[in-house]
Structure formats: C-alpha cells, structure tokens
Amino acid sequence: MAASASVYDAVKTHLVASMKRLTTDYVDLYYLHRINEEVSFEEVAAAMGRLIDEGLIRGWGLSQVDVETLAKAHAVTPVSAVQNIYSMVERGCETEVIPYCVNHNIGFVPFSPLASGFLSGKVTVDTKFEEVDDVRKFVPQLKRENIAANQPILDVLADFSKRKKATNAQISLAWMLHKYPNVIPIPGSKNLERILENLAAADVSLTDEEFAQLETALSACTVHGHRGFVETEQHTFGNNWKKKE
C-alpha cells in the first residue's frame, strides 16, 4: 500500500519537529505509540516505509499491539520492534505476540518489566504513592489487597535472589532475558543505583535447570489484579482520538 499524502505528511511533520528538538537528522527507532482508530494504520505503516527509504528513520515500532495488527503492519513495512507490557505478572504476550516477533526477527521490548516496581519486592502494602504524578496509585495490581495476594510470587523471587546472590529486580529481568532471544526490557527508575542494579541483570545468568525451576514455581502462583486497562487494552487508548460527535 502507498502512503496517502496526508498521512505521510502528518507523520513526517511530527518526525521533523522531533528531530529538530533532538538536534538529530535521523531517528534509529520511531514508535507508533498507540494506534489512532480514525486513521488507517496500514497507511501509517506505508508512511513509515517511505521515511525509512528517505533515511529519516532506521526502523519503526509499535506499542501495545495484538498479533493481528502487528502482522498487517509488518506486511506493509517490516517492523523492527514491539513495545508491549510484559512481566512475570503480565504474560499475555507469551501466547502470540512474542512467538510472532521471534519468528519474524522483531525485537520485543517489555515495558513495565518490574510490574511498576512490585517485582522488586520494595513495594509493600504500606507503600503510599503520594506524588501528584505517580501513576502507580491508579495501578490495580498495586492495591493493598493485590500486593498481599501476590506475595507468593515475591517469595519465589526472594528464594532465587538468595540462590543467585542477586536482587528480585535482577531475577525478574534475567528470567525474561533467558526465556527469549529477542527481548530487551526497559525498566524505569529515577534512581542511579537502581538503574545500575537493573543493568547488571544482564550479568545474572540462569542455567536451563534454574530457569525451568523458576518457571514451574511461577506457574504454581495465581496472579491477582492487572496493570490497568489503559495499558492492557490498547483500544481504550485508540479511542482518545475519536472525533467528538
């Protein structure tokens, strides 16, 4: 499909404005963060292809997509990366999206890989999210009752952390790095020590036997609550652009 002039022009206008702000003349990976249901995403995919041909972007990615959308987009312009929610407590992508990415040589970039900090074990039932911009107060999985009910998952992590002389956060990341060849998690932190701790997860290697034990222990745990509809249901985001009646 060829990119229609208006879609291509709109995407390019935003890209050029971003490049000006970033003082760069190309972007390595340009994400379509959410799909605007008012616009054909095949046309957006075609526009991304033109921008790649022009050398303005090296590759493009999608965020919080299902496998049908991804396959349609990939058929128009090959996708470089998919950024979806994924962690030990948000494993929906394991059934279709990650296998598709593995099979089509697409990088999979898990966002919220520490379940908004829960998997670090540093969030407890007594943690208060008081900052005005702290979105964790809206995350159902971080409600007191879910933190308490999900404690068995933290017990599994604590056991492995002790065995591997690592932290819970590092085990959470090492688990997904071991599980798939194409996964690049992006844990978020405003704290330098934690950023370095999370980076060092790349040095925590699990043996196949340890990994299998971890998988078995995790699959025996029930996950309570979810991250939230905004992130888990892409369509509610897509509706944000709907024209007012």
Ligand SMILES: NC(=O)c1ccc[n+]([C@@H]2O[C@H](COP(=O)([O-])OP(=O)(O)OC[C@H]3O[C@@H](n4cnc5c(N)ncnc54)[C@H](OP(=O)(O)O)[C@@H]3O)[C@@H](O)[C@H]2O)c1
């Ligand atoms: N594509 C999308 O739709 C989407 C949606 C949401 C987020 N994201 C991206 O995903 C990335 C991370 O997601 P996220 O911030 O939601 O979740 P996350 O990485 O699962 O968790 C981040 C939280 O965990 C804490 N934390 C991080 N490392 C820790 C450690 N080693 N020990 C203890 N606590 C630790 C951080 O607190 P401190 O800051 O105090 O360390 C922060 O509150 C961000 O880059 C974000 O932009 C993308």
